[in-house]
Amino acid sequence: xxxxxxxxxxxxxxxxxxxxxxxxxxxxxxxxxxxxxxxxxxxxxxxxxxxxxxxxxxxxxxxxxxxxxxxxxxxxxxxxxxxxxxxxxxxxxxxxxxxxxxxxxxxxxxxxxxxxxxxxxxxxxxxxxxxxxxxxxxxxxxxxxxxxxxxxxxxxxxxxxxxxxxxxxxxxxxxxxxxxxxxxxxxxxxxxxxxxxxxxxxxxxxxxxxxxxxxxxxxxxxxxxxxxxxxxxxxxxxxxxx
Amino acid sequence: xxxxxxxxxxxxxxxxxxxxxxxxxxxxxxxxxxxxxxxxxxxxxxxxxxxxxxxxxxxxxxxxxxxxxxxxxxxxxxxxxxxxxxxxxxxxxxxxxxxxxxxxxxxxxxxxxxxxxxxxxxxxxxxxxxxxxxxxxxxxxxxxxxxxxxxxxxxxxxxxxxxxxxxxxxxxxxxxxxxxxxxxxxxxxxxxxxxxxxxxxxxxxxxxxxxxxxxxxxxxxxxxxxxxxxxxxxxxxxxxxx
Numbered sequence: 001x002x003x004x005x006x007x008x009x010x011x012x013x014x015x016x017x018x019x020x021x022x023x024x025x026x027x028x029x030x031x032x033x034x035x036x037x038x039x040x041x042x043x044x045x046x047x048x049x050x051x052x053x054x055x056x057x058x059x060x061x062x063x064x065x066x067x068x069x070x071x072x073x074x075x076x077x078x079x080x081x082x083x084x085x086x087x088x089x090x091x092x093x094x095x096x097x098x099x100x101x102x103x104x105x106x107x108x109x110x111x112x113x114x115x116x117x118x119x120x121x122x123x124x125x126x127x128x129x130x131x132x133x134x135x136x137x138x139x140x141x142x143x144x145x146x147x148x149x150x151x152x153x154x155x156x157x158x159x160x161x162x163x164x165x166x167x168x169x170x171x172x173x174x175x176x177x178x179x180x181x182x183x184x185x186x187x188x189x190x191x192x193x194x195x196x197x198x199x200x201x202x203x204x205x206x207x208x209x210x211x212x213x214x215x216x217x218x219x220x221x222x223x224x225x226x227x228x229x230x231x232x233x234x235x236x237x238x239x240x241x242x
Numbered sequence: 243x244x245x246x247x248x249x250x251x252x253x254x255x256x257x258x259x260x261x262x263x264x265x266x267x268x269x270x271x272x273x274x275x276x277x278x279x280x281x282x283x284x285x286x287x288x289x290x291x292x293x294x295x296x297x298x299x300x301x302x303x304x305x306x307x308x309x310x311x312x313x314x315x316x317x318x319x320x321x322x323x324x325x326x327x328x329x330x331x332x333x334x335x336x337x338x339x340x341x342x343x344x345x346x347x348x349x350x351x352x353x354x355x356x357x358x359x360x361x362x363x364x365x366x367x368x369x370x371x372x373x374x375x376x377x378x379x380x381x382x383x384x385x386x387x388x389x390x391x392x393x394x395x396x397x398x399x400x401x402x403x404x405x406x407x408x409x410x411x412x413x414x415x416x417x418x419x420x421x422x423x424x425x426x427x428x429x430x431x432x433x434x435x436x437x438x439x440x441x442x443x444x445x446x447x448x449x450x451x452x453x454x455x456x457x458x459x460x461x462x463x464x465x466x467x468x469x470x471x472x473x474x475x476x477x478x479x480x481x482x483x484x
Contacts, residue, residue: 012262013375020377021266022259072482081484109381110390117390118483124388131388133260133381133452135252139351143375146366148352148359153405155413158398171397174416210375240314241360242323 004096006127007103008110008120010134011048015210018140019048023132026103027052032095034060034088035105036115044230045105060102062088072162085118092119096127107230108137113160113181138179140209141232144216150177152240161186161233165193172197177237187227191219199235207231246338248369249345250352250362252376253290257452260382261290265374268345269294274337276302276330277347278357286472287347302344304330314404327360334361338369349472350379355402355423380421382451383474386458392419394482403428403475407435414439419479429469433461441477449473 007026012018019027027033033053037043043061053059065084070077095102110116110131123129138158142149150156157175159168161182172178172193180190183205194200203219207228219233249268254260261269269275275295279285285303295301307326312319337344352358352373365371380400384391392398399417401410403424414420414435422432425447436442445461449470461475 010377010381015264017264018262018375020254020260021263022257024263078484085484109377109385111384111392112381112390113392113394113396114390117393120390121483131385133255133377133385135262135351135375135377136381139252139354139375139378142353143351143373146373148354148356148362150353150355150400151359152355153402154355155402155405156400157417158392158400160395160397162395163397175399241363242320242327 002099003127004098004100004102006092006096006119006123006129007101008106008114008116008129008131009103010106010109010132011045012135013108013137013140013210014048014208015140016048016050016052018135018210020132020134023134024052026132027105028054030054030057030101030103032058032060032100032102033105034062034092034102036062036064039063039065045107048107049105060091062091081118085122088119089122092123093127106134109134112136137209137230138181138232138234141179141206141216142234142236144206144209144214145204145234145236146216147236149179149234150237150239154237154239156237161190165189165196168193169196172199172235176239178203178233178235180233183227183231183233190233194219194233194235202235204234204236205231206234244341245369246340246342246344248334248338248361248365248371249343250348250356250358250371250373251345252348252351252374253287254377255350255379255382255452256290256450257382258290258292258294260377260452262374262376265376266294268374269347270296272296272299272343272345274300274302274342274344275347276304276334276344278304278306281305281307287349290349291347302333304333323360327364330361331364334365335369348376351376354378379451379472380423380474380476383421383448383458384476384478386448386451386456387446387476387478388458389478391421391476392479392481396479396481398479403432407431407438410435411438414441414477418481420445420475420477422475425469425473425475432475436461436475436477444477446476446478447473448476
């Protein structure tokens with residue numbers, strides 16, 4: 001009996017119609033479908049494929065032991081996550097050892113700031129792993145603004161909202177186009193950094209890109225409420241255009 | 243009679259299986275398919291969809307009047323391109339005025355360094371335009387390396403190989419993860435900049451990502467020959483990983 005394969009399936013930004021033809025086909029043929037979710041939630045990735053998982057397929061929810069309850073800097077955070085990923089790998093390899101393929105659902109693109117990477121690094125060399133790239137959340141976000149994000153020789157910088165404020169501000173001032181991800185409770189810090197960098201007036205906030213609840217608004221009109229973790233800030237480049 | 247719509251269709255990095263379900267469907271239903279190409283060539287975007295254009299659909303090749311024959315800095319370059327895009331718009335609106343929808347093929351993602359943006363800016367406000375995001379060429383490229391490009395709080399910088407060497411080097415040294423596009427005849431300059439920034443040993447060169455001819459090699463093993471214009475250099479981030 002041959003070993004099964006783990007497929008890291010990029011689902012794209014949220015609209016199931018934006019999954020790749022290959023991801024769509026692999027999902028519709030899947031017998032085992034695994035996905036991350038926060039404990040007690042149905043799961044963002046699982047939500048994208050609602051109605052697409054074949055009848056009879058088994059589902060393997062992988063529930064994060066912590067998300068934002070412990071600060072990233074706490075050694076307990078790394079320890080808890082590390083044990084969690086090891087446990088996920090045990091569950092996946094139990095299936096692949098039995099010759100079964102498993103599809104792991106990944107929001108956006110699996111190799112771009114995704115949790116799947118932590119499985120990939122632990123599976124590689126042991127189990128065949130195939131990664132299917134996806135449309136990134138940021139592509140969904142800038143498309144939602146109705147404006148191109150980069151022109152000509154524009155430099156694009158992708159920043160996590162979890163970075164320190166002064167580093168955010170420095171990099172925001174030193175790039176043509178900007179994408180800021182992991183917004184959520186960092187929105188006030190990000191807003192201050194955009195002001196320092198004199199980019200605030202050109203920033204857009206995109207929530208739920210490509211999904212039914214999609215909302216793309218210039219940041220100055222968006223208000224100061226807490227935004228979803230998966231919202232994205234975009235500042236468009238203004239480079240060369242004939 | 244209502245006005246037709248122009249669809250900017252992100253085709254993804256090259257493998258037609260990586261088109262989105264929506265792009266695939268729109269293409270298979272298309273009656274008019276437009277695409278850019280270099281004069282005398284069959285066209286990169288057109289190549290991706292070979293065999294997918296419905297029988298009886300009309301094709302509208304849009305041939306660049308110049309590509310690399312005139313330097314970008316020459317005012318003649320902008321003038322020639324500007325007249326060209328205006329002419330493309332005339333051809334597209336002749337169809338939409340007659341109530342016909344037109345699909346414009348776009349490699350990668352239409353709003354990410356794409357030629358379609360120059361049509362989009364000229365059509366918006368006049369003709370309904372719908373943009374379908376795609377998997378970027380850079381996603382195809384880092385997937386081809388078999389390694390995630392960004393972890394944790396990594397900063398990703400996307401640079402065009404057309405930038406000056408000192409600016410390339412400065413930004414290469416100041417980012418965790420790197421993507422360099424528009425390589426082609428800039429490969430020697432890019433290589434020198436990677437050396438200055440002490441990133442050369444970690445750089446990968448990816449040619450023809452996701453296509454049959456795909457080749458992903460550490461740059462130091464890749465040799466110094468001229469690479470295709472659409473090749474991509476990737477330096478992976480090494481950020482936080484539990």
